[in-house]
Amino acid sequence: VLRGDITAALRRALIEELAAVGYGRMSVEAVARRAGVAKTAVYRRWGSKPEMVLAIVAEVAERKLSLPDAGSLRADVQVVLRIMAQALEHPLAAQIIPDLLAEAGRDPKIAEALQVALRTAQDEVGGRLIRRAIARGELRADANPELAVDLVVGPVYWRLAVSRRPLPPDQVGALADAVVAALVAGAPA
Amino acid sequence: VLRGDITAALRRALIEELAAVGYGRMSVEAVARRAGVAKTAVYRRWGSKPEMVLAIVAEVAERKLSLPDAGSLRADVQVVLRIMAQALEHPLAAQIIPDLLAEAGRDPKIAEALQVALRTAQDEVGGRLIRRAIARGELRADANPELAVDLVVGPVYWRLAVSRRPLPPDQVGALADAVVAALVAGAPA
Numbered sequence: 001v002l003r004g005d006i007t008a009a010l011r012r013a014l015i016e017e018l019a020a021v022g023y024g025r026m027s028v029e030a031v032a033r034r035a036g037v038a039k040t041a042v043y044r045r046w047g048s049k050p051e052m053v054l055a056i057v058a059e060v061a062e063r064k065l066s067l068p069d070a071g072s073l074r075a076d077v078q079v080v081l082r083i084m085a086q087a088l089e090h091p092l093a094a095q096i097i098p099d100l101l102a103e104a105g106r107d108p109k110i111a112e113a114l115q116v117a118l119r120t121a122q123d124e125v126g127g128r129l130i131r132r133a134i135a136r137g138e139l140r141a142d143a144n145p146e147l148a149v150d151l152v153v154g155p156v157y158w159r160l161a162v163s164r165r166p167l168p169p170d171q172v173g174a175l176a177d178a179v180v181a182a183l184v185a186g187a188p189a
Numbered sequence: 190v191l192r193g194d195i196t197a198a199l200r201r202a203l204i205e206e207l208a209a210v211g212y213g214r215m216s217v218e219a220v221a222r223r224a225g226v227a228k229t230a231v232y233r234r235w236g237s238k239p240e241m242v243l244a245i246v247a248e249v250a251e252r253k254l255s256l257p258d259a260g261s262l263r264a265d266v267q268v269v270l271r272i273m274a275q276a277l278e279h280p281l282a283a284q285i286i287p288d289l290l291a292e293a294g295r296d297p298k299i300a301e302a303l304q305v306a307l308r309t310a311q312d313e314v315g316g317r318l319i320r321r322a323i324a325r326g327e328l329r330a331d332a333n334p335e336l337a338v339d340l341v342v343g344p345v346y347w348r349l350a351v352s353r354r355p356l357p358p359d360q361v362g363a364l365a366d367a368v369v370a371a372l373v374a375g376a377p378a
Contacts, residue, residue: 022291024213098290101351102211105284111353118352144363146354147344151367154343155336157351162290163307164300165335174333178340178371185370186363 007045009035011059014052019095023053023103053100054113067124073133073183078176080125081156085167088160097161122149130183139183151182196234198224200248203241208284212242212292242289243302256313262322262372267365269314270345274356277349286350311338319372328372340371 013035017026028049032039046052070076087093104111126145129152133139155175159167167175202224206215217238221228235241259265276282293300315334318341322328344364348356356364 019294022211022213022295024211095291095294098287098294101287102284102291104353105208105287106211115353122352147360147363147367150344150348150352150364151371154345154347155339156343157347158343159335159339162346163311163339164293164304171336174336174375175339178336178375181374182340182367182371186367 006035006037006041010037010042010045010052011056014056015096018053018099022095023099028052050107050109054109067128069132073129073136073138074176074180076129076132077152077179077183078172080129080152081167081172081176081179084153084156085160085172088157089166093161122146122153125149125152133183143183144186147186148183151186152179155179195224195226195230199226199231199234199241200245203245204285207242207288211284212288217241239296239298243298256317258321262318262325262327263365263369265318265321266341266368266372267361269318269341270356270361270365270368273342273345274349274361277346278355282350311335311342314338314341322372332372333375336375337372340375341368344368 010031013031017031017034021030026049028042029039031052032042035041042052046055067076067079070079100110100114104114126149130139130143130145130148134141134143155178156167159165199220202220206220206223210219215238217231218228220241221231224230231241235244256265256268259268289299289303293303315338319328319332319334319337323330323332344367345356348354
């Protein structure tokens, strides 16, 4: 078996184990067992349980949203809402995200890794989407990108990850209309 | 020491312990130790660790928001945003909520208790706030209360509980304006 295959198997095992038992109860032993390798294979790659988890979080941070220009603020918002819905409806994400958020309150290293991951995602959304809308004349140049991210990402996150109600595909349009109205009210063109 | 005092001490100890170590690592022993009582005092009140946690979640659910009529949709939204900001900026809430959300994915009883708590909160917001706005002629009678809750609660939850950036008091007004615009776009009067 190649070295890279073992690393990939360990990453998958970590994500599954994290979703199954949570960060607090997760052990390096159980991850190794799930991957079908010895514990030493973990410690050869990562020094400890937190280091292992941080490496996965950093990976997620690097998977940037490409967000091609969809032509209008409303179309761009719909793309973000669909990407978020797809990600948040994945059962692994639904379990791991709150777990790491809880852990962030107790472990400054986890908190920092999560902040980097979130900042990356927010720069994508707030940066691209808002700057494009300003360039198109849909929003004013002084639009607050932080507030914009909260307005785009917050409702879909609340619905799917907290309240855990589905977002029917035929409601994405209505949500996009509402979000665009909110963005325009926050910074009219 | 009175029986009720011990119960109150145990409730406080449970919340503190939950915030400190998380649901997964929390033990009944540690809660009892923190409260300065014997473990049997816990089992006399609650049968198990999950039962104890569920009892606290149910309590939170019963603490309904009173939400007196503030006179307009915008003013009502501001009140909700301020209440949520106050609750979410509390360090205990910031740690316990994601922890229980993570646990809900693994334990159907926790999931159900959380759903009851959230449904109560959402009925408060979606129900009162939206029905009042319809009565005032600010929103159309077919306003979607589910979408409305997502739009009011989502951005402030994302900002404070996920992204963990503060919401400066002078930005509550701008956020309220944006949320009202979103609500009106979702269901114009």
